[in-house]
Amino acid sequence: MENLSPKEEIERRRTFAIISHPDAGKTTITEKLIYIGGLIHEAGEVKGKAGTKAATSDWMTMEQERGISITSSVLQFDHGGKRVNLLDTPGHKDFSEDTYRTLVAADSALMLIDVAKGVEERTKKLYEVCNYRKVPIFTFINKCDREGKVPLELLDEIENTLKMKCYPVNWPLGLGGLFRGVYNRLDKKVYLYNKETGEQTIIPIDDFDDPRWKEWIHHDIFDSVMEEIQLIEMDAEEFDHEAFQKGEVSPAFWGSAKLNFGVDQFLRYFTEWAPGPGPRKTLQGEVDPIKDKFSGFIFKIQANMDRKHRDRMAFIRICSGHFTRGMKVRHCRLDREIRLSHSAQFLAQDRETVEDAFAGDIVGVSDPGLFRIGDSVAMGKKIEFEKIPQFSPELFTRLFVSDAMKRQKLQKAISELSEEGVIQLFIDPHIGAQDPIVGVVGELQFEVLKYRLQDEYNLEVRLDRAPYTVAKWPRDKDGKEVSEISGVTTVFRDKEERPVVLLGSEWDLNWLIKENEGVHFGSPFDDGMKQWM
């Protein structure tokens, strides 16, 4: 792949993220994908559960201890002539905001479904985010080596729950103890799994009356499996690429991540069908990935990724053009030129200096405190990508350090962590920034906060819960901020200096709405996505 032009480089980028409910097998399939992609040489190098070897994509100590994936990293490998960027998303619902930001940076998604559990709550929520952005989705029905739901019924469940059509690319020859492999209806081949060796045999077949089917499917389920296969074959519709690109049809694959079975089939069609970087909306019009010069937006900020460096990295999703290390670009919010230095890509603890990157890629640049999530950078003219929405927190606390000398340090620490998007800060204008209220979406974020304050800043803090559950941003009918609200003693300010009211309950909110006619109490989040939380 030497000497490709920037256009060719951009055209071969495929950037995606995996969405799934915890335990559906995201870590396992990630491991198999990067193994097939040649990024690791031994399947088993990656494992991310408590007490076992750390996943290559899970690098924070706390993640390893808790066996959860909190922060996202990017895995890059080549396959089928494409350069694949796999964005790792945290599975736990308390980190949904981080997941949302990551999905904004992806061009397609792989939805992982546990064959026994079907569409679980978290999958549904994440699907809604993809659907909102019309992101094309692949479906992988995992754990076919275990007993599961009746395949046709499961497919119906996915289609009806998510209101999205599925196009089965392959079909399982039995499940659980009777699992023998899959039939791929597109290449008309049977892929058989050998339980003893773990290897697969691939046999072309174009006749349903062929006696060999009887060898491949257990006699107890032979009739029903053949009936299912013929039923899906009768649905003679060709795979509709256009509908897939709009997120209306999802190619579905059956397999087992643990057995590394079917993952290669998914990857093959993924590299064929997944969209490359497309045009992105900005306030100044659409940006074309190939025609336009370098532009991108920050979707993630992470401090202290590497103990040796103790620095802060801002992750840019490149939306157009060609990035080169040390290039000068416009920081569009600050409206000034900056140099993007120390660019790196990450694989777990390992960082590699990046000299070149192209639209579709994610690149981490060293951030001396200049960036916020959602910031745009571009060569030449000013470009502002659509804002990345922020969620309304539901849990609130004040922080205390026993050592008064450390107050200032705490203030600096939480300000830094809020810039990373780990927490949101609400400032009482009468008191000032030294004693802010900290808001989060999920309980586990408080644990991460405490842990990171201790681990990275050497600050032992006590959390004193504040009696709020609702944060609302008051605006008048023209969308202008409103600072005078009757019925509350304090109107707080968020980090953008916008007025916010913090309330104890929905009941308080309803009362406030009645008291303040003409004021809309909204969230900073897109209206259409409110229901996602």
Ligand code: G4P
């Ligand atoms: P997650 O990242 O989505 O949370 O899931 P993860 O990959 O950690 O998988 C959750 C559990 O499901 C793991 O079991 C994993 O081995 C198992 N698993 C994943 N894919 C398959 C599959 O295709 N078939 C079967 N049978 N199991 C699968 P565990 O008990 O937590 O860990 P381990 O003891 O298996 O390592």
